[in-house]
Amino acid sequence: MxxxxxxxxxxxxxxxxxxxxxxxxxxxxxxxxxxxxxxxxxxxxxxxxxxxxxxxxxxxxxxxxxxxxxxxxxxxxxxxxxxxxxxxxxxxxxxxxxxxxxxxxxxxxxxxxxxxxxxxxxxxxxxxxxxxxxxxxxxxxxxxxxxxxxxxxxxxxxxxxxxxxxxxxxxxxxxxxxxxxxxxxxxxxxxxxxxxxxxxxxxxxxxxxxxxxxxxxxxxxxxxxxxxxxxxxxxxxxxxxxxxxxxxxxxxxxxxxLTHTDTDAFFDIVKEGRKALTGLNKLRLYERADMDPSKFVILTEGYLTGYELADRLRKEYRIEVEASFPSYIIAMTGMGDTPETIKRFTDSLLAVDGKLGDRNGTTADTFYPEAAGRKFMLSIENAVKSEKAVTEIKKAEGKMSGEYLFAYPPGVPILIPGEVITGASIKAIEGASYLKTDPFRDFDGTLLTVDI
Ligand SMILES: Cc1ncc(COP(=O)(O)O)c(C=O)c1O
Incomplete structure (x- = not known):
């Protein structure tokens, strides 16, 4: 061989x-x-x-x-x-x-x-x-x-x-x-x-x-x-x-x-974890037929925000999740997980769930601006290389973006260089957290724009 x-x-x-x-x-x-x-x-x-x-x-x-x-x-x-x-x-x-x-x-x-x-x-x-x-x-x-x-x-x-x-x-x-x-x-x-x-x-x-x-x-x-x-x-x-x-x-x-390919065994471990999470009373494991079972998407159902849940798991149970959003967290599993690691996660989540108080409202997540309303005025490359002005987000409508702006994670852009900034994109930006710009700078409520 x-x-x-x-x-x-x-x-x-x-x-x-x-x-x-x-x-x-x-x-x-x-x-x-x-x-x-x-x-x-x-x-x-x-x-x-x-x-x-x-x-x-x-x-x-x-x-x-x-x-x-x-x-x-x-x-x-x-x-x-x-x-x-x-x-x-x-x-x-x-x-x-x-x-x-x-x-x-x-x-x-x-x-x-x-x-x-x-x-x-x-x-x-x-x-x-x-x-x-x-x-x-x-x-x-x-x-x-x-x-x-x-x-x-x-x-x-x-x-x-x-x-x-x-x-x-x-x-x-x-x-x-x-x-x-x-x-x-x-x-x-x-x-x-x-x-x-x-x-x-x-x-x-x-x-x-x-x-x-x-x-x-x-x-x-x-x-x-x-x-x-x-x-x-x-x-x-x-x-x-x-x-x-x-x-x-x-x-x-x-x-x-590529020698560790027993994904069925991985599936069985994950399935046990999903079964354990049916015991949640306030939080909810997101379940859909068209969903990858390896992803634990936990909906916070208005009891706390996804950020708060991630924080509690980090501070109280020493668990770092993949991502958190206003109304949910994503915990990722992988081939290296074992029944013990998954149990530690599900036990911790059940413990947090048991200690939650009353629901304190709903938290809206970001909705991306619709493709139909998105227009490019310049090639991405030319917009990236153009001279730019700093524009406050509230005054940016109708101007052209000179940079990428995306929620990170998941790294999906809300704005792309060369794209016209619309009211819908501003609304999405205002509703999002953990925004990153590229070329990299900290997002500070302003956008780099190019004159049309
Ligand atoms: C959907 C998607 N595509 C591509 C990538 C890039 O993958 P890599 O980190 O392997 O370069 C990522 C990374 O997070 C991703 O989430």
Whole structure:
């Protein structure tokens, strides 16, 4: 049997080969925690033109997810999204993009010089966040705008899933390349397991391995179809954007994660946790059929805010959750969880629930401005590079945004450079918390605007 990257690397670092090459820590344990931090030495292949042990790892990833081919990334799903969008489009072309897409999608649209056409997912009335896509509006937008490439996100940060089977079939008929950002669904569709949902359908499906699989931060995989015509361009744009010295610690971490693929066992642990949370009296575990069960979305039901709940879990139970919002929190689970870690979380939440007082009102969450009312006056790139004025948010209506503004998490922009600031976007901004701007500065109630 052929050695995989991790086994090969583990064997190599036990050898007495003297590294007269980069990196400068020389695998001296006095300087670095990991002896596996090598570079592209003989026998260890090259991520940017893989033919050996790294290519085998990509083929293994394709096999595990039932895809025709795969590309790995040590610069997150972000690098794969960049490569997918750059490879599948020509500068100046339109791209259909779901308003629920992550900032990494927008950065790729900006640098690829594309004209975005926005389409809205449905707004979830319970959380105020986005849920699945409106299929009819999506296909209509492709037809009306002569779209060649579309990008969507599923599942959402809250774990809500868009069914892509029919959507992809229609995209194929219309000659539109469908890119699916399935960053939060790395545990979906793993061979030999059937309890979590299947991997989405699309020409390109991108999974951020580190979000739920037992894989190190910054690792991700792109799955592609055999007949994808521009695969060589994906390799090119990965080389454009990723380090020429990709980390073997991360690649070996991917190899390791792809040997721990019992997602059904993970599902069973999560299911027990969900069962325990049916004992909540005031708080409520969000349950939907079209939802990833690995995400614990806890609705605070007006008894306290999501921020307060996160704070209590942090201070009283030493639990740090993934994210908090006005009316809910998201606690993420992953392949590394055990029945004990999940029980500690559910016991703590039940204890908080038992101590809650009376309901003290409802808290509204942010609703994003509707795509139909969003207009671009300038390309994103030109708006980013334009001279800007500082404008108080209350006086910004009708001006053009010179920066991205997004709630973080989930990193979904409310405003994009080049976009006209409307009353609806101001309302969304005023209702949001943890706002970030990009290029980065602290959001202080002002916006950087460009004169129209
Ligand atoms: C929906 C979505 N897409 C893409 C990304 C980027 O993933 P990565 O951190 O692997 O680069 C994120 C990160 O949070 C995300 O939430």
């Amino acid at each position: 052929k050695e995989d990257l991790k086994t090969k690397l583990d064997g190599y670092i036990k050898s007495d080969v003297l590294p007269m090459h980069m990196p400068g820590h020389k695998r001296n344990p006095g300087f670095t925690g990991s002896k596996g931090d090598i570079t592209e030495i003989e026998g260890f292949d090259n991520l940017h033109s893989p033919k050996g042990v790294i290519r085998d790892l990509e083929k293994k990833a394709a096999d595990i997810y039932g895809a025709d081919d795969a590309f790995i990334s040590v610069n997150g799903a972000t690098a794969l999204i960049f490569a997918a969008i750059h490879a599948s489009t020509f500068r100046g072309e339109k791209i259909l993009v779901s308003s629920g897409c992550h900032i990494s999608v927008w950065h790729a649209i900006e640098t690829a010089g594309l004209v975005p056409v926005l389409t809205d997912p449905i707004s979830d009335v319970t959380t105020g966040a986005f849920e699945g896509l409106d299929h009819r509006a999506f296909i209509k937008a492709i037809e009306e705008n002569g779209i060649n490439t579309a990008v969507i996100t599923t599942p959402t940060y809250e774990g809500l899933i868009t069914d892509t089977k029919d959507l992809y079939k229609r995209c194929r008929q219309l000659g539109c390349t469908l890119i699916v950002d399935e960053s939060h669904g790395a545990h979906f569709g793993v061979k030999g397991n059937s309890k979590f949902p299947e991997t989405s359908e699309g020409d390109i499906v991108i999974k951020s391995l580190h979000k739920t699989m037992a894989s190190p931060t910054q690792t991700a995989v792109m799955l592609t179809k055999k007949d994808l015509p521009f695969k060589y361009l994906i390799r090119h744009y990965l080389a454009v954007n990723e380090s020429t010295s990709p980390s073997y610690i991360l690649m070996s971490g991917i190899a390791s994660a």
